Every structure is written in C-alpha cells, then in structure tokens.
Amino acid sequence: MSQRGLEALLRPKSIAVIGASEKPERAGSVMMRNLLAGGFAGPILPITPNSRSVQGVLAYPSIDKLPITPDLAVICTHHRRNLQCLEQLGQLGCKTVIILSSPTSQFAELKQCCQRYSIRLLGPNSLGVLAPWQGLNASFSPVPILKGKLAFISQSAAVSNTILDWAKHRGVGFSYFIALGDSVDIDIDHLLDFLARDSKTSAILLYLEHIHDARRFLSASRSASRNKPILVVKSGRTKRAQKLLGEQQNLDAAYDAAIQRAGLLRVQDTHEMFSAVETLSHMSPLRGERLFIVSNGASPAAMALDALFRRNGKLAILGEETTKALKIQLPETISLHNPLDLKDDSTVERYIAALKPLLDSHDHDALLLIHSPSAIAPCIQTATKVIETIRKHPRGKWLTIFTNWCGEYSSQEARRLFSEAGIPTYRTPEGAITAFMHMVEYRRNQKQLTETPALPANITANTARAHQCIQQALEQGNSRLDTHEVQPILEAYGLNTLPTWIAHNSDEAVNIAQQIGYPVALKLRSPDIPHKSEVQGVMLYLRNANEVKASAQAIIERVNQNFPHARIQGLLVQSMANRAGAQELRIAVEQDEVFGPLIMLGEGGIEWSQETQAAVALPPLNMALARYLVIQAIKSRKIKLRGAPQSLDVLALSRLLVQVSNLLLDCPQIVRLDIHPLLASGDEFTLLDVSMELSSIDGDPRTRLAIRPYPSELEESIKLKGGAECLLRPILPEDEPLLKDFIGQVTKEDLYYRYFSEISEFTHDDLANMTQIDYDREMAFVAVRHPKTTPEIIGVTRAIADPDNVEAEFAVLVRSDLKGITLGYQLMIKLINYTREHGISRLNAITMPENRTMIKLAKKLGFTIDVQFEDSIVNLSLEL
Known part of the structure; x- marks a missing residue:
C-alpha cells in the first residue's frame, strides 16, 4: 500500500503549527507545548497573525510567509479554515498534514484537495502522532510518552489517551503512537506497511472500531504479521455497540475469521488489552506451548491451572534430568510436579534453588513464576533475586518467562522491577495465563498461515454448466432458487442433492x-x-x-x-433420506458489508443464530483452511460430535467446503446459499434442502472478496524449443512439495547466483513464503510440465512490487538441466507483460558478473545492464 508521504509524517524534518496560540486552553497551545516538550530537533514553525512568537518560538503571520516548506503541518484552527489552510499548504508543496477537528460534511472536499496536491492527510479528528525515538509529539495528548519497541495504532482518541496514561504509570514505551481519526486518506494498511519495515518497532497493537477496505487491511496485516506480532482489540461485538460507534451492521465473527486468516491475534477486552501491551513490550519468541508453573502456594497455582485449561493450554511434563536436579535442591516435602508448589514457608533461597534447574531444563517452553506476599520471602527481595538469577543465566534472555507477584501494597514495587528488567509481569495468575495464551494463540495463527494445504482429491467443477443455469434463471427474473432449481448448479460442482420433484x-x-x-x-x-x-x-x-x-x-x-x-x-x-446414525449440519453463505461473502458452518436448527451457532471463514478456502474451519466448529461446540455408527469425516467435510468455496469464486452471481439440513454420515453427505439467491454482477466480481483468489485467468499453455508443451500459471500454496523437488534439481552454482549465498536446505517456512503469496502484492509464475498427470515444476519467476506499485524486484530460476529451450525467456515475457498490465513502471534485479546466462537473457529482453565492478554486482533494469 502507498508509502508516499509517510516518512514526512512519522520522521519529519520540520513541522508547522497552523493556529499556534499562547492561550493554554487552545489546541494550538497544547500542540506547541507538546512539540517543544518532546524534544523535536528540527524547525518548529508556529503560524498565527496574533503574535510575533509563541512559547518563545518565532511565529509567522500566514502560511505563505513561511521561510521553508515544512514536511508536516498540523492544522489546529477552527474547522471553517481547514480547506483554505489545506489549499495553501498544497500550493506550498507540504507533504503531510494532520487535521485535529473537522465535521463529516468537509471530508469529501478535504480528500479532493489532498488528491489535487498529493498531500497525505492524517485524520481529520485525529489526536495526532507520537514518535519518541524522533523526539516527536505532534499530538493533543496530555500524557508524555516513553521510548519503546511497541507501535500502537488507534481509531479512538479516548482509548489512545487511556493507553498512554496506563503506559506512563507502568513504564511501558512505544516506537510510534498514532491516532487515526476518520482516515479520509491515511489508513491502517498504509501504517502497517511502514511499521513492518521500521527497525524501532518489534510488535504492533491495533485498536479497531471499523475497517474501510477489507482487502487492503488483510493484505497489509498478513504481510506485516509474518515479521512482527500484531494484536488487535476490536470493539463493537454487538449490534447495539456497532450502532453506538456508527459502524456498519455486520457479523462480529467475520472480524474473528479475518484476524485469524491474516495471522493476527484478537484480544477480547480492556483488561486483555493492557495485558497485551505488557506482553508485547517484553516478549521473547515462544518456541512451543508447554508451560511450567512455580508458586509459593497451592491456591494461586490452582487458579493459574484452571485458567490454562479453560483456554486449552498445555502443561509441561518434567523430564528425568530436571526431576533429579530439583530433588537435589528442594526439601523432600516438596512434591515434584507441575505446578511446582514450594509451599507457604518457602524462603527466597528455596525459590531461587527451584528456579535454577528450571532455567537449565528443556522440558518446557515457557515459565510462569507466581509469588504471594510472605514474611519469609519478601516480595521485593525475592523479585530482585529472581531478576539477578535470570540475568546471569546463559539462557535467561532466550527463555519466555512470565511473573505474577500477587497483591498490591507489597508487590507493586516488585512488579515495577520486573518491568524495568524487561520481564512481563501481571497482577493476577489469570492475567499471566491470559498473556501466555495470547502468545500461544498467536503462534497457532502463524502456523495456520503457513500450513501447506493438501491437494483435494475428487474435486470436480463444470463451471460452464453452472454459469448456464444461473444465467438462465436471471434472464427469467428468478433470483431465488429452491432445492429443485439449484440441483444442477450444485451437481456441476460434485455437491449431491437429494433428487427432488x-x-x-x-x-x-x-x-x-x-x-x-x-x-x-x-x-x-x-x-x-x-x-x-x-x-x-x-x-x-x-x-x-x-x-x-x-x-x-x-x-x-x-x-x-x-x-x-x-x-x-x-x-x-x-x-x-436414511437419517439413521447421521448428523444434521448446516452450511450457509452470507454477504457481509465489510468482508463480502462469508462461509458458515454449524448444526443449524429452526432458531439458528449466525452470531452464536456458526463457525465462520472467508473464501477462498483450500483444504488446510477448510479443515481449520471444521476443527474450529468442533472445538467451539458449533458442531457437537455424537457417538454415531460412522463418525464425521473431517477430511471429507473439508473437501465439500472447498467445493462450496470454488462455486462462490466461479459464480459471483451467488449472493446467498443455505444448505440445511446437510446430512452427514461418515464421508457421505446428502444435501436435503438448499436455497440460493442470485444477483447480476456489475464491474469486476473479484473485488467483492476480502482476499484475492487464485487468478486462474493468468494460466497459459506454451510450447518450448523442441515442441514440448508446458503450463505457465501463478504459484499455489499446494505447490510446496513440487517447488522443493524443483530446487533439488537446481545446481548449487545456479542457486548461488539466484540467492547470493550458499543454501544447504530450504525450510518449510522458506517454502511457504515462496508459495503462499498475496496476489495483490506479488506474483510468481511457475512452469509446470505434465500438469494433468505427474506435474513437475521446471521454472519459476516472480516479482515483488514496492508499496507504491512503481517498481518491482524480479527473479527467475529454471531447472539446471533444462536450459536452452526458451523456458527462461518465456517466463520473463510472462512476468513483463503481467507487471506492465498492473501499472509497474520499472523492473529491477541484481545478479553477479559470473551469471552470464542471466545477463544475456536480460540483454535480449531489452534490460539496461549496469556492471558495478567494485561491488561485483550487475544491476538489471527495464522501463515498462
């Protein structure tokens, strides 16, 4: 997404304040005070006709009297002057503007003015921006900010101020703190792309009330979450709350599905949000899900245990070596189990004696240390020794450790010491478990994001037949089809309805x-x-x-x-139908105002509630995503497994869901589908009753989907030198095994030319990043030989565009034993045509002078060749 102007917003070299004032109650006075207090190093340019200086800084009477063009301007005047000021700033060449206040009636004109002058606008009705590493406090916030590694983006000024106030008290710092306001121009997706590349940001927290463009949001979120953890707080779960916030009325479960699909993690309430800030600020990567609990009392440990099992967490099991080490260190009265109860009479020395073997142990992935106030082991003294032990231990900085020092009066200072030491700390056992499970759920979402889907067996599709039936119905004015009418459409996709007359x-x-x-x-x-x-x-x-x-x-x-x-x-x-031992399910498709079509799965019933009785997913679905939907429905009790003679076949139901997803993708005229009941018996499914709603489609039907589907229209058959046929198509997530086999048949020398380093083996994550791409952001074409029988990849080319879609980096690789058959040339022609059609202005790549084959191909295709002898590289560039 476009990054133009964001550097000027978040790392400005100069700032103008329009409406700067000496009157303390004015917005222009607060803005000046915050800018000066923040320690901004560049020029601050107050603009006011009422004074020659503001808070000791030389002022200018009007925008046209400024001696320089500011990178960033903050408009603090009455909203009647917004358009006039924005126009003048545009004429001056200002890159970025923040508007603190504006009525909705101005939004359209403000947007037009920004487009006219290529201005990036934050707001209107934005609290502003804080970037402490840049000494920037261009905000209306009354609370100062500390430096940290957490970025916070909020759609609410009230929540922003609350978080800042809490963070100051807890000593939590931020890399950026951005209040969006009404997002007439700059939106969450733009900022996520910026923060994903920012070296000062290690984690991101979002507070959402609504999403303006689901596809852009999911695309940016998915890309950013592969590099940095992102947690989301989304208000407006109920219809009443959505109405209060002025949101579109939509299904909250759709947000859950979208957030999971992008690899993010949603936290549920304000309490969890504060826990999330604590976790993200001090988090070490979680390498597994096994938790070990240590406590100086049974009751707090039991509370933690209950909370862990409520959220489907996993306890670590002590290994033989760790058990022996603990047995040496601890009294015989201590039972060596998980949780490890050190008893109420535990001293500081006993606590540390238990901690050392656990720091050595590889039996767990995370450690929760619980301490209740004790005269024998004072809170501060115990905390100090724990911090010292962790710091001195060679694995201390790599282990994921949580602390819960219970109480308030005697434990507050101990928790402050943990925060200063960078060790997450919580007030209650449940809070600590919530934080741990945040990390577990985030890890699960990330694993789901890169899971390799299986190729579905027995998938059929007669798209032409389905289109014919749908078009015929629409021409007859029939937009609502019942079981009898929808039967041929479903059967074209292998979905068998009960014969109906x-x-x-x-x-x-x-x-x-x-x-x-x-x-x-x-x-x-x-x-x-x-x-x-x-x-x-x-x-x-x-x-x-x-x-x-x-x-x-x-x-x-x-x-x-x-x-x-x-x-x-x-x-x-x-x-x-034979219902004996069968289970009744329901599959529905509904249109969401924000995310487009949703696929829902549950048991149904007369009083079926989509909000509470359906698991929800966003199409397109592959086998991995469909399986996840089924498992989610079972775990959340949306589907209750019964002791039937033939238990529900998860794989077969996943395959059916993929067929429903394919039907939606191929037939965008389907706006609603209700399969109820769906009779399930083992791996056999019968559609007893089905209704379908149709609508004519105007424009590009693919834009209605929140996630861009596989672009099948880009498939192309070609002939290679010698007459052999080959299929050029976009890469698929299911291609991971084929890509691994392909790389195995490329020589080390060719791999070195491609990746500029010696690579012994590609991991699953490496291959997932190559195959599970966002078609809105990048494109990879594979050349597939024998696509219908024994498919094998024999060449790959890809291009990744910059966020502004101006330039793209490209690469091409063909099987080492298949050179000289025009494969590389035809792959590059395919890529060049695609990038040109999608508005890219230039293709760039870097290779080595020794890679003569690539240089020769680039010359043949019209690339400019620039040899840098000092750096031993060759720059390749093609104007499109």
Missing part, C-alpha cells in the same frame, strides 16, 4: 410419491415464505397416498390462513 397440487404429489416409492418428504415451495417452519411447511415420513394427500392439503391451507398473499409455486417431493 415438483408437484403443483396434492394429486400430483401422490403420483410422484408412488413413482419414487414411500416413505417421502413433502415441502412447501413459496418465494414469499423462506422459512418453511413458519407454516409447518415440511412433512416427513409420509408412508402412503392418504398421508401425502392430507399433508399436501394441510400445508396449502396453513399458508392460505397465515399468509393469504403468499405465492404457492407447488410442493417439493423427495424420497426420505
């Missing part, structure tokens, strides 16, 4: 039932009554003609009585 009256229903055999089910068909249960419109296990006829007449009578104006389009007749 339409009867226009009770006599026809009897005739159909006699032909297909009893027992049968009878269902109302009416576009005006979507929920058949409202009129008892479903009758099951009808065993003879009399029952069918009576049931048909009864359904019609109930409709006429309760919904006299409803249209009755007949009755659906189905054979009764």
Whole structure:
C-alpha cells in the first residue's frame, strides 16, 4: 500500500503549527507545548497573525510567509479554515498534514484537495502522532510518552489517551503512537506497511472500531504479521455497540475469521488489552506451548491451572534430568510436579534453588513464576533475586518467562522491577495465563498461515454448466432458487442433492410419491415464505397416498390462513433420506458489508443464530483452511460430535467446503446459499434442502472478496524449443512439495547466483513464503510440465512490487538441466507483460558478473545492464 508521504509524517524534518496560540486552553497551545516538550530537533514553525512568537518560538503571520516548506503541518484552527489552510499548504508543496477537528460534511472536499496536491492527510479528528525515538509529539495528548519497541495504532482518541496514561504509570514505551481519526486518506494498511519495515518497532497493537477496505487491511496485516506480532482489540461485538460507534451492521465473527486468516491475534477486552501491551513490550519468541508453573502456594497455582485449561493450554511434563536436579535442591516435602508448589514457608533461597534447574531444563517452553506476599520471602527481595538469577543465566534472555507477584501494597514495587528488567509481569495468575495464551494463540495463527494445504482429491467443477443455469434463471427474473432449481448448479460442482420433484397440487404429489416409492418428504415451495417452519411447511415420513394427500392439503391451507398473499409455486417431493446414525449440519453463505461473502458452518436448527451457532471463514478456502474451519466448529461446540455408527469425516467435510468455496469464486452471481439440513454420515453427505439467491454482477466480481483468489485467468499453455508443451500459471500454496523437488534439481552454482549465498536446505517456512503469496502484492509464475498427470515444476519467476506499485524486484530460476529451450525467456515475457498490465513502471534485479546466462537473457529482453565492478554486482533494469 502507498508509502508516499509517510516518512514526512512519522520522521519529519520540520513541522508547522497552523493556529499556534499562547492561550493554554487552545489546541494550538497544547500542540506547541507538546512539540517543544518532546524534544523535536528540527524547525518548529508556529503560524498565527496574533503574535510575533509563541512559547518563545518565532511565529509567522500566514502560511505563505513561511521561510521553508515544512514536511508536516498540523492544522489546529477552527474547522471553517481547514480547506483554505489545506489549499495553501498544497500550493506550498507540504507533504503531510494532520487535521485535529473537522465535521463529516468537509471530508469529501478535504480528500479532493489532498488528491489535487498529493498531500497525505492524517485524520481529520485525529489526536495526532507520537514518535519518541524522533523526539516527536505532534499530538493533543496530555500524557508524555516513553521510548519503546511497541507501535500502537488507534481509531479512538479516548482509548489512545487511556493507553498512554496506563503506559506512563507502568513504564511501558512505544516506537510510534498514532491516532487515526476518520482516515479520509491515511489508513491502517498504509501504517502497517511502514511499521513492518521500521527497525524501532518489534510488535504492533491495533485498536479497531471499523475497517474501510477489507482487502487492503488483510493484505497489509498478513504481510506485516509474518515479521512482527500484531494484536488487535476490536470493539463493537454487538449490534447495539456497532450502532453506538456508527459502524456498519455486520457479523462480529467475520472480524474473528479475518484476524485469524491474516495471522493476527484478537484480544477480547480492556483488561486483555493492557495485558497485551505488557506482553508485547517484553516478549521473547515462544518456541512451543508447554508451560511450567512455580508458586509459593497451592491456591494461586490452582487458579493459574484452571485458567490454562479453560483456554486449552498445555502443561509441561518434567523430564528425568530436571526431576533429579530439583530433588537435589528442594526439601523432600516438596512434591515434584507441575505446578511446582514450594509451599507457604518457602524462603527466597528455596525459590531461587527451584528456579535454577528450571532455567537449565528443556522440558518446557515457557515459565510462569507466581509469588504471594510472605514474611519469609519478601516480595521485593525475592523479585530482585529472581531478576539477578535470570540475568546471569546463559539462557535467561532466550527463555519466555512470565511473573505474577500477587497483591498490591507489597508487590507493586516488585512488579515495577520486573518491568524495568524487561520481564512481563501481571497482577493476577489469570492475567499471566491470559498473556501466555495470547502468545500461544498467536503462534497457532502463524502456523495456520503457513500450513501447506493438501491437494483435494475428487474435486470436480463444470463451471460452464453452472454459469448456464444461473444465467438462465436471471434472464427469467428468478433470483431465488429452491432445492429443485439449484440441483444442477450444485451437481456441476460434485455437491449431491437429494433428487427432488415438483408437484403443483396434492394429486400430483401422490403420483410422484408412488413413482419414487414411500416413505417421502413433502415441502412447501413459496418465494414469499423462506422459512418453511413458519407454516409447518415440511412433512416427513409420509408412508402412503392418504398421508401425502392430507399433508399436501394441510400445508396449502396453513399458508392460505397465515399468509393469504403468499405465492404457492407447488410442493417439493423427495424420497426420505436414511437419517439413521447421521448428523444434521448446516452450511450457509452470507454477504457481509465489510468482508463480502462469508462461509458458515454449524448444526443449524429452526432458531439458528449466525452470531452464536456458526463457525465462520472467508473464501477462498483450500483444504488446510477448510479443515481449520471444521476443527474450529468442533472445538467451539458449533458442531457437537455424537457417538454415531460412522463418525464425521473431517477430511471429507473439508473437501465439500472447498467445493462450496470454488462455486462462490466461479459464480459471483451467488449472493446467498443455505444448505440445511446437510446430512452427514461418515464421508457421505446428502444435501436435503438448499436455497440460493442470485444477483447480476456489475464491474469486476473479484473485488467483492476480502482476499484475492487464485487468478486462474493468468494460466497459459506454451510450447518450448523442441515442441514440448508446458503450463505457465501463478504459484499455489499446494505447490510446496513440487517447488522443493524443483530446487533439488537446481545446481548449487545456479542457486548461488539466484540467492547470493550458499543454501544447504530450504525450510518449510522458506517454502511457504515462496508459495503462499498475496496476489495483490506479488506474483510468481511457475512452469509446470505434465500438469494433468505427474506435474513437475521446471521454472519459476516472480516479482515483488514496492508499496507504491512503481517498481518491482524480479527473479527467475529454471531447472539446471533444462536450459536452452526458451523456458527462461518465456517466463520473463510472462512476468513483463503481467507487471506492465498492473501499472509497474520499472523492473529491477541484481545478479553477479559470473551469471552470464542471466545477463544475456536480460540483454535480449531489452534490460539496461549496469556492471558495478567494485561491488561485483550487475544491476538489471527495464522501463515498462
């Protein structure tokens, strides 16, 4: 996402304050006071016609009288002057502006003015920016800020001030503290891209109330979270809260799904938010999920244990060596288990004696130290010895350690000492466990982000047939399809519905039932009554003609009585499915105002609530993501596993979900889908009742998705020198095994030319980063031989664009034994055409002078060749 102007916002060399004032209650006075107190080293340029100086700094009467063009300007005047000031700043060439206050009626004009002059705008209604490493406090905040490694981005001024106040008291510092305001221009995605590359930022905390552009947010979040942990606090879970905040009414579970999909972690409330700040400020990377607990009392340890198991955490198991070491150090009365209870009479010496073997041990991944106030082991003295022991231990700085010094009066100073030492500390055992589980859940989300999906077996798709049925329905003005009408569309994607017939009256229903055999089910068909249960419109296990006829007449009578104006389009007749031992599930697709189509999975029922009874995912789904959705539904009890003769087949259900996802991607006219009930018996699934809603699509249908799907339209068959055929296509996450095999057939010399270093082996994470790409940010094309039988990758080319989409770095690699067959040339032609079509202005790469094959290919393609003999590199550049 565009980074233009962000350097001037977050690392300005000069700042102008429009509306600077000597009156303490004025915004211009607060801004000047904060800038001066922050220690900003560059020129501060107050602008006011009312005074020759402001707070001892020479002032200027108007913007056009400034001696230099400021990098950053802060408009603190009455909002009536906003547009005039912005126009003048644009004419002066100012790069970035913060507006503290503006009514919504101005937003459109402010945005137009910014676009006209290429100004980047923070706000309006922004609290401002604090960057303590730059000595920058261009904010309206009353609280000073400390230096740290945590960046905070907030959509609420009130929450921003609260966090700053709390952080000052706890000694927590920040790299950047940015209050967005209404985000007319600069938004979260722009800042995430900047902070992901910032050396002073090691972790990011977001406070969200809404998302303006889901695709941009997810793209930036996913990219940033691969390098730095990002925690999210999202308010507005309920409809009432969303209304209060002025948000779009949407499903909160969609935010959960999006945050997990991007590899972030959502914390639930203010208490967790403060714990998250503490954790992120002092966090060491978590290498596993096994926790060991030490306490000088059983009760606090039990509280921690309860909290850990409530959140599905894991306890470490003591190994033989650690047990022996502890046995030597501790009295025989101490039971050597996890949690390790050192007893109420534990001295400081006993605490440290237990700590040393645990610091040596590899049996755990994290250590929680709990201390209750004790006359025998005073809080401060024990804390001081613990800090000293950890500092002196060779593994001290690498271990993940949490502390919980219980109490307030006697423990407050101990917690301050831990914070100063960079060791996370919490007031309660539950708070410490919450912090640990934040890290565990973040680690799980990151693992999910890079999990290699399996290739789904038996996936079929007759897209042309589905398109034909959908187009025919729309041309007939039929936007709501029932089970009978949707049957051919679903069957085109291997989704088997129960055979369904339409009867226009009770006599026809009897005739159909006699032909297909009893027992049968009878269902109302009416576009005006979507929920058949409202009129008892479903009758099951009808065993003879009399029952069918009576049931048909009864359904019609109930409709006429309760919904006299409803249209009755007949009755659906189905054979009764064998429900013995089967489980009823529900799969639904709904449109979300923010994230577009959502896929929901649960058990359903008449009173089904999407908010509480459905697990939610964002398409597109692959097998790994679909499996995660199923497991999430089971763990959260949205699907309750029952002791059926054939238990639910997770893999088969995942495959069905992938088919539903593919159907949505290929047929964007589908805006709603409800499969209910879905009868599941082992690996067999029958769709008993289905409804679908259609709508004509204007514009690019792919933009409705929050995550860009695989661009199948870029697939292309080519012929190599010698006549062999090959498929050029974008890379897929499922390509990881093929890519690993490909790299194994590239010589060490060619790999050295490509990566500028000797690489013995690529890890799973390396390969995941190469195959699981964001098609909005980068592109990689693979050349695949025998794509339909025994596919193998024989060449790869990729380009990664800069955030402003101006230039892109490219690379190309072909199998070492397949050179000279025009493969590299055709891969590069494919990449050049793609980047040109997507607005890239220049392709760049660096190679070695010894890589003559690459240099020769670049010359043939029209690249400029610049040999840097001193650095032993060759710069390749192509204007597109």
